[in-house]
Amino acid sequence: MTRGRGRPVAVFDDTARERFLAEVAAGMKLGDAAQLVGVTPTLPSYHARKDKDFAQAFADAKARGKAARDAAKxxxxxxxxxxxxxxxxxxxxxxxxxxxxxxANDNAPSTNDPPTPAGSSPTAFSLRDFSSVPDRRAA
Known part of the structure; x- marks a missing residue:
């Protein structure tokens, strides 16, 4: 049955819902379960927004599916x-x-070592000591 010139109307009746929920609870991804049932991937979420009982069953199936996927790792x-x-x-x-x-060795530097002195760092050449330079502003 079609509705105008668009896609055919997807049938998401009680048997399709139960099969979809069973596949999701077994650990199948949502898109794959929707494709297996023969509906678009967004249709179960649409029905979950409209039907509170299906929404609860959908949330439970997703939680059981996540637990099943985690147990399989x-x-x-x-x-x-x-x-x-x-x-x-x-x-x-x-x-x-x-x-x-x-x-592997105990001679490796630890992260608790004190920092290196200012004169021995790789960038110490840019840290010149200007205390011996006369101050020109004093004149």
Whole structure:
């Protein structure tokens, strides 16, 4: 069924909604789930603005889908640092990665060392001492 000369009217009935919500809850991206159901990617959001019950179900499905995608990610430093994974595997991977990034020797300069004196810095040539130059304004 078409409406004038535009696109055919997309059918987003209860069965299509349930299938869409199931796919989103399983971790599928919103655009891919909409394409699978046969609607445009913006149509579910439109229905969520108009129908409060669908909006709640849509938000729940998105939260379950995000949790499913996060659970499918590998354990490691990324999961520890970004996703907040605090299991033993993620903690050990993050600890090992931090240790690998640290300097290997104890002679490496630390970040707590005092700054170098003014006369020995690489730009000290531009910091001339003008105390021995007579002041011309005094005359």
């Amino acid at each position: 590998d354990h490691g430093e990324y999961r520890y640092n970004v996703l907040g994974g605090r299991c033993d595997i993620c903690r050990a991977a993050a600890t090992a990665a931090r240790a690998a990034r640290r300097p």
